Amino acid sequence: MTIFVDMDDVLADTYGKHIELYNKEHQQDLHINQITSGEIWHNVPEIHKKSIKDHALQPGFFRNLKPFKDAIQVMEALYNKHEVYIATAATQFPNSLLEKSEWLDEHMPFITWQHRIMCGDKFILNGDLLIDDRTYNLEKFEGDTLLYNSPHNVNDTGYTRVSNWLEIAERLL
Ligand SMILES: [Mg+2]
Numbered sequence: 650m651t652i653f654v655d656m657d658d659v660l661a662d663t664y665g666k667h668i669e670l671y672n673k674e675h676q677q678d679l680h681i682n683q684i685t686s687g688e689i690w691h692n693v694p695e696i697h698k699k700s701i702k703d704h705a706l707q708p709g710f711f712r713n714l715k716p717f718k719d720a721i722q723v724m725e726a727l728y729n730k731h732e733v734y735i736a737t738a739a740t741q742f743p744n745s746l747l748e749k750s751e752w753l754d755e756h757m758p759f760i761t762w763q764h765r766i767m768c769g770d771k772f773i774l775n776g777d778l779l780i781d782d783r784t785y786n787l788e789k790f791e792g793d794t795l796l797y798n799s800p801h802n803v804n805d806t807g808y809t810r811v812s813n814w815l816e817i818a819e820r821l822l
Contacts, residue, residue, distance in 0.1 A: 652734070653776055655782060657737065661711075662714055664799075666704070668680070671700070685800060686801075689701055689800075710748070717813070717814060720814045726818065728760065728764075733760070735760060737765075739768065774790065776792055779795075784796065795809055796810045797811055
C-alpha cells in the first residue's frame with residue numbers, strides 16, 4: 650500500500666504547543682482537557698485570538714512540536730511494511746518547511762527525503778490511503794482515508810476515525 654501521513658495534529662501535537670505558548674504569553678492555566686471542540690483560538694477570549702493565530706509564524710513553532718504517543722514506533726513499523734510518505738502542507742507558513750524537515754530528521758530519521766512530500770494541496774496525491782486530521786484534505790483524495798481525531802473535527806461525520814497511533818497499528822500492521 651502507498652500511504653500518505655500528515656504531520657500537524659497527526660504526528661505532531663500543535664494544540665499542546667499552542668497551549669504552552671498561550672499560557673506563557675497571557676499568564677493563563679489552560680489545559681488540553683478543556684479543549685473539547687474547535688480550533689484552539691475558538692477556546693480563548695476574543696482579545697487573545699490573534700496571538701494564537703500568530704504562533705505558526707514564530708520561528709521554531711513547527712520545529713519544537715512534540716510527537717504524539719507511539720507515533721514514532723508505529724511509523725517505523727509502517728515504513729518497513731508499506732510505501733509510506735509524509736504529506737504535509739509546508740507552503741502556507743514558509744518557515745515551516747525547513748522546520749518540518751529538521752523535525753523529521755530528529756524524530757523519524759528513517760524517513761528519507763524521497764518520502765517527504767512538502768506540499769500545498771493534497772488532492773493531487775495518488776495512492777491508497779491518506780491519514781489526516783482535516784476533512785478538506787480527505788474529501789478530495791481518491792483513495793481510502795482515516796480521519797485522525799482532533800478537537801477541530803469532532804463534528805465532522807462520514808469518515809473512518811482513529812484516535813491514536815495504536816489504533817493505526819491495529820489496522821495497518
Ligand atoms: Mg494536519
